[in-house]
Every structure is written in C-alpha cells, then in structure tokens.
Amino acid sequence: MKFFEILAKNKTLYVLGGISLLLVVAIGYTKGEYDILDSKFFYLKSEIQPLLISLGEEGRANYIRINYLDYMFMTTYTLFFFGMYFAFFKNLATTLILIPALLLIADFIETSSIHYLLRIFPEIHNGLEYTLMFLTPAKWMLALSTLLVIVNGYFVNLYIKKS
Secondary structure (H helix, E strand, C coil): CHHHHHHCCHHHHHHHHHHHHHHHHHHHHHHCCCCCHHHCCCCCHHHHHHHHHHHHHHHHHHHHHHHHHHHHHHHHHHHHHHHHHHHHHHHHHHHHCHHHHHHHHHHHHHHHHHHHHHHHCCCCCHHHHHHHHHHHHHHHHHHHHHHHHHHHHHHHHHHHHHC
C-alpha cells in the first residue's frame, strides 16, 4: 500500500504524467510518416504482412525502436494510472487497478508480438497475427475504460469536496 500512496502524491503524478507525455512525443517523432499497428483501433490479419512489407527495411528497424519506447511508455502510464486510481478511490483502488493492470498486460503482449513479427520478418506467424487482430482493439477498449474510470473519479471527488 505504501507504494500506491507514493504514486498517488501530486508530485509523483506530475512526474509520471510528464514522462508519459514526453514518451508520446518521442514515439510520434520516431514514428514519423510510418503507419504502425499500435495506433490503429482495429485491423484484419490480412493487413499485417502488407503493412510490414510497405514499411521496408528501414521502417521495420524504426518500428523496433518505437517498440522500445512503447515499453517505457506503458510502464510510466501504468504507474500514473495506478497513482490516479489510488488518489481518487483509496480503498476501492486495489480492486479497480485491475483495469489498468489488464491494459498493461494487453499492451505488453501486443508490443512483444509486434516486436517478434518484426524480428522474424519476412517469416509469418499466423497465431501472433490473429492475436494482434483481437488484442489491439481490446487494448484500446481497456485504455478507454481506464480513462473513463479516472474521469468518473475526478467528478466523484469534486462532488464529495463540494458536499
């Protein structure tokens, strides 16, 4: 619990939020003009190989760099979300943090799967491609759920303070 109390402090939240934003900018800068799977809400398995081919060798190498940044980003945003949940919900937070924890797991598996596909290219791994096709929208739905819980927590806390 002490760990979550530290995460819930304003200073810690500002630092984690700032680092997360810097990583978003770094990912955007590194991504450049390349189209990447992580940023799509949904795609079909049949779109994965053509996308990897269209990236070319340089684009695939760049995508691997993006994945390294993404691992750092998912760590910072998860800690940020844990802190926000604990700041807003105190005792309920230990149950609610399941949502960002599942988001972290989904994002980690997605990023790792993409990383592996980039490493084995031009080889195809059908199982991972199907996994990505279902996991990416699940990740985005978990991200949206995580943010909705934070917005809810903000307004609930605002209401409690005004009462």
